[in-house]
Amino acid sequence: MWGVPAVRLPTAYAASGRRALRVTLVAAAGFYAFRYGLDRPVAATYALFTVVALGGLSRIPGTGRQRAAFIARLLPVCWVLVVVGTCLSVRTWSAVLGMLVVGFTLAFSAVGGPRPAGAAPGLQLLYILPSFPPYDPGSLGDRLLGTTTGVALFVAAEALLLPERAPPSYRERAARAALVAERCAARLAAARAALTGTDVRAAQEAGQALRALSVPEAERPAGPGVRERALTHTGLAIRTLLGRLARLPAVPDDGTAPDVTAVLRSVARLAAATAGCLRAGTTSPPAPREELLTARARLSAVSAGPPSPGACLPPEVLRCHAAVLEVADAALAMGAAADLAVAGRHGSVPLPPGRFWYATTPAAVLWWHRARGHAGRRSVFFQNAVRMALALTAVRLVAGVDTLPHGFWAMLATLTLTRTTLGQTWSTIRLALAGTLAGALVSAGVLILVGSDTAVYAVLLPVWMLCAFTVGPVRGVGWAQGMFTVLVALIFAQLAQPTWRLAEVRMLDVLVGSAIGAVFGVLAWPRGAHDELRRAAAELLRRAAEIVVATSASVAAGTTPATPSGVPGHRSLQRAVVLAESAYAQVQSEPTPFGGGGRGADARTVDWQATLIAGHHTLWGSARLLEPPLTALSPEAAESAGTLGERVAGRMLLVSAALDPADDAPDATPSLTHPVLAGFTAEPPGAPRRYYATVAWLNSLMTDLARIAHSASRKP
Template sequence: MGRVPVRRFAADHAGSGRRALRVTLVAAAGFYLFRYGLDRPVAATYALFAAVAVGGLAKIPGTGRQRAATVLRLLPVCWLLVVVGTYLSVRTWSAVAGMLAVGFALAFAAVGGPRLAGAVPGLQLLYILPSFPPYAPETLGERLIGTTTGLALFIAVEALVFPEPGPPSYRRRAAHAARTAAHDATLLATPPYTLTGTGIRAAWDTSRSLRSLTVPEAERPAGPGVRDRALAHTGLATRTLLSRLAQLPAAPDGRPGPEATAVLRAVAGLATATATCLEAGPPPVASYEDLAAARARLSAVSGGPAEDPAPAPAPGFPPAVLRRHAAVLEIADATLAMAAAADLAVHGRHATVEIPRSRFWYARTWAPLLWWHRLRGHAGRRSVFFQNAARIALALTAARLVAGVDTLPHGFWATLATLTLTRTTMDETWHTIRLALAGTLAGALVTAGVLSLAGPHTAVYAVVLPLWMLFAFTVGPVKGVGWAQGLFTVLVALVFAQLSVPTWRLAEVRMLDVLVGSAIGAVFGLLAWPRGAHDELRRAAAELLRRAAEIVVATGASVGAGGAVLAAPTGQPGHRSLQRAVVLAESAYAQFQSEPTPFGGAARGAAPRTVDWQATLMAGHHTLWGSERLLTPPLPGLGPAAAESVGALGDRVAGRMLLVSAALDPGADTPAGRIPLFDPALKGSAAEPPGAPRLYYATVSWLESLMTDLTRIARGGTGPPGQGRRER
């Protein structure tokens, strides 16, 4: 074993050991306080399982203080779950109905972001525990006291014991990226007006640091609130800005022109001010106004739309200059969007930077409505969040029904097994169940031996429990599900042996319940979306590109007609459909990352291994942003020749999108295959009209950026460093 694996092995055990010690302290303190100090076995049970729920079963990302803050906010929800579960356990049918409704609601709440998604399994356990007999509403007070004590101890211990240094926040990452953009813009505004290869690579590396996969889960801005949405918007705009700076065409004859240089200097100033704002500084209002004014001057000089409804005519710039002007104006637009989003992310509804309502529709929206938008966007069978919620709710309901009808002893364990062993793909579920059953069998044999030897001597179990708990919570997460199930089998036996007279048959019951729960999990894993996000990602990406192709064609027609043909502006159905397609594709992609293929190979029906999914998502974002920018009124007419050229180029890009979409779609008439490779250059595909205005070149620049995205979708396509490799 080399040094790196040894260090990683030691780090894994060290981190797991710290978490295990915290959970053990909380669970043991609560259990012994109520069981032996106050003689309240019900409260003891709930104190222990509350700690196990949020500390062991839940996977809340972040540092101890972040986990403590998350649990503190969820305290009212935990109380409600215990109350509802207690009163619905009166009859099997009410318990089953409650399990279906509550199980789905909790699982679907994962749309609220990584922290809430990580807490969901623990919340499920807090509802499952009181939903089983005995029906004893008179013990509700003890149940709530035990639950509250366990959660309160957990919050205190997580916040105070073994404090962990937090990773850089997303705001800090975005601030660093904004400063990198400011540095690049400064270089492009001073002789020799270009970036070196090292600078371009640094820009792409910085851009990649804002990708969700490189950001710890707890720091990802994935919530539905205004600040989270704005921070995600900031990251996207910053990545776009860095990309545009790295791809800025060289100035003809080395003379960039005073107006373009002024815009780049203003870009550098606003990027610096944005970084300061993200570091809890003042809003970048003055720098924002400076760039807006510089952009308007360049737009007027090059003959494009500006704030002035009657811009000056183009003074006959050569095409190379107009192309650079168009690219510089795109850089300015991305910088303005970045600054507005950053101010909104830091100051919320108190932001002072001018906010374009078309892009920042959520800025003045009431928080419950933002939640409603998020929930409604995923309320369909094509959403992986909906699929996961339906799968786990149906499985838990079936487990509760079987436990109630067959009166399984300790049927709670069967439902818990269903919760912990059901995965998003059938292959992964089956692999997990096999390991879990083997581990449970080994744990049952150990349990039977311990119970037979110790008999009714409760003191033995009381002494062994905290030691075993520390061992189980340290080794289980590192060794995998088989070890975890086996160690947990012994753990629950040590707990229940202190609550009632123990017999060796407790091990038999535990084995039976895990077998029943595993079987139910396997059945629903087979029947309900057994391939997880693999096919759904292909389908969502194909739909995204189809919607994007429609908008490309419509935008080209509207630009060519000078705005006479409305190309589905922001808020119209075309853009809303693409926005929803992007959301569904992003959620499917996020789940796809978490689904390991068995034995390192490709899962059955897996998405083609030649796809760069990140480029697919960026194509959707770039389609939306470019269309909105080009359709900002007023739109000067292009003339017949330029309009025909734009239409031809738009049709070509849309056609390439549809070809890639057909290759991705698993439900297409033709089988999905390798993504076609394209030449990203549009030169020669349509005649370049003489004397075309700047708007023509802005449209061509946008279409070329989309073609670049399409070439990166295929593995081995052209692009910046690292883009030719497949990125899961």
């Protein structure tokens, strides 16, 4: 069934049919109004292909109303593309240069999030259309008229026709998870015992609902703006809070128990306030945060204890205090991030330095920061943009130099058939050529039988368009290309004198376009994101290992690193996390690499999310442990913390070697199956709470590494 499970076919056809109906109604209305009502064939062509570009070729996630709002904002971009494409098309060299620049820019715009990424192919088509004959700048007015009409009609159709039920937004998901955290913290405070299995499962499910793969693409806060970044930060903080509450031990029954339960009650109230803030869209009241800060400071002072070693609290109490203070830290981060996500730069919550670095940064700078972070050959967004821009430029050059008939179709084939891996590109091309051949035969037969009777083509066009945009996306690229070939013939038969050779030209153009796409698929990163993901994850763990060693040494010595952020390597690890997250997002749409992935580290079996979480845990934990004031540990505690830090860092380097495709160490993966290192239960005499907080941080990193190592040692 072309890769679509039978149980999903009814749902897939229903969704595809709704989309096809909107596209068909709007495209046919604009085309017929201009072609037969006003006798303006140029405007008719642009009205139709604008709708096909934004509704058929683009895959903008979200409900109809969400897509309508986004497409309305794209109208000025559509105008610019049509104007620039028209002006540069008069000379081959300018058209080729424009295709290179515009093609790269539009493809690279995917760094802005799922919606820009989904709209990029359609916008490419809107630039390609005026780049081919007729080279008639005098028709620019009709071209803009048709484009504007197509966008306006399609926006109205998306907003009004067949409305869809909107899924829960990410803010709503975060609010629900915050309420789960509130219940967990309240029960821990009331019972002074660890959570039950039911509570732990509820916390795990709430955290799972905030992961990217569990959230519809349109609802993911993936943009570079302040609110999107803060909402992502909110989800990560809530997941961290839920995980720490689930692992919190029973509260020791000693004199410090009231201080511990006071923190937990304050965490519960702040979680409830955060949920209300996210749902109401207003800033949270300051009282719960101030209450938690007060309770946290009191417990921290009690936990620090008197300077005399003989009067120190028992180790099990200090471990509990360290865990509860980590819970409080996660709750405070959650509240601050949620306020920033709702209010933007007008938030009322004081923000800790470093963690919310983007809060006061202008939007243009944030976009520049996102683009610069991916402006390198290791970014999959950069790779995709280069691959697509070079392929489209090559087709435009061939069309201009060799006067390829209907070169527009060749570029359309390159745009729709080029994939991120050689194997996927070749598979797609084979199916596309088979479908195009079948479509060409059908088109030739229709053109021969019908001849020049445009009324027949006018009747067939909407019927065939509805079928093509319903069946094609569900049945696969072969069906899509075959049905689109017939659709193109029905359109152009109403714009010029039809001939059966139109089908022959369509077949030639698809062959040329797909061949050029395949060539650049081979030359430009033919393995797609699989190797890049492994390389990015390995680099992430190497950077994290450096931070672990430096942080452990600083805690042991009681000194703060002399770096701008206070954490050595912080910015390098941040960038490594960004690149790994982008590679992981793309690899979800790619097939398993050739030969099964090798070394047991295939992209489909390794727990890549555990790698990303390890990067975030490293950043947050290091910043928290190095908050002043710092005091040196006792010799025994310093040696224990330093040794554990070095061992965890060494374990990170072993996992990194197992994942890195450039590392040829044959025994890297087997060495990852060793049991968890000893030392996390050590209790050096007189060790303060900061020592136990460091041990808890390192232990959480070991949990992440154990999941990665276990999955990396499995054969796919």
